[in-house]
Amino acid sequence: MKSQLPCPDCRTSISFDVSMLLSGTAFSCPCCELSFSLDPSSKPQLSKAVEGFAELKRLNHEAKHSSASVMGG
Numbered sequence: 001m002k003s004q005l006p007c008p009d010c011r012t013s014i015s016f017d018v019s020m021l022l023s024g025t026a027f028s029c030p031c032c033e034l035s036f037s038l039d040p041s042s043k044p045q046l047s048k049a050v051e052g053f054a055e056l057k058r059l060n061h062e063a064k065h066s067s068a069s070v071m072g073g
């Protein structure tokens, strides 16, 4: 899942992959080369948010699938 964050130093948009960030990858600003990585203390909240998003997508997919079979049946 790609995401973007404004650089805290120069405000350039830094694109990063949330799952890579969660796995400990550090990303750097293309403009000023400031690097950022996930603060271990914020990891539980962020991974919860990512899990919540994936769960929402799955439920949405299942809802579509079951309504289609009801309509077809």
Ligand SMILES: [Zn+2]
Pocket: 007, 008, 009, 010, 011, 012, 029, 030, 031, 032, 033, 034
């Ligand atoms: Zn920057």
